[in-house]
Amino acid sequence: MKLRLAVSFQTDEGERFFGEGPYRLLLGVEQTQSLRAAAQQMGMAYTKAFRIIKNAETALGFPLLERVVGGKGGGGSTLTPEGKELLKRYGAYRLSCDQMAERLYQEHFSGFLPAASSDYRREGPGEDHSA
């Protein structure tokens, strides 16, 4: 049995703007230097990826990506310093959350449900790419 945890950030009005989907997009941009390539890796339409990033930037109040002009394929995107910082912090945060969810599971379900491990070692694409 496995635990799957998703933590998302919402505005006070209840609109999700950051979570597993945007996080994976940022990871992909860091790896590929291209939002288009990052979206493709996730099987996501570029227009959707673009919207997710813009939506997150608006709610956060800082830019996550900046355009790189020229180079192979005529330019791409790179993470801003704030984007890198968010990527780093969220990565550590989700790991901590996964580990604590596993510990709390033991406390709450031990003797009632089988042992379960959280997904926190996961690196492959998850099945939920929405924010």
Next chain:
Amino acid sequence: MKLRLAVSFQTDEGERFFGEGPYRLLLGVEQTQSLRAAAQQMGMAYTKAFRIIKNAETALGFPLLERVVGGKGGGGSTLTPEGKELLKRYGAYRLSCDQMAERLYQEHFSGFLPAASSDYRREGPGEDHSA
């Protein structure tokens, strides 16, 4: 800013079988003594609710609901003892997870993102009714 946490249980094969949706259905059955009424409260088709419960029962290996014959409207459903136990334990578990996520958020994002509170006092219907 708000945090929204979702913890779901998956089989080893990665199929979700319990989480916020099934939990809310069980809560609804406890309140209304009817799966149909519980589904209706959540704006969910009865067939979907039925499938969610059967799927959870199969994965868990014990029944969650039992039929009540007769009475107003010609019978309904009630929670089995295991169903009640699961409801109680999962309710306490999600509360602990929400509180922990809020504490960890402070640790990881303090000074970088605005303070955020988790949704753990939520009682109204959430927007995500899937497992």
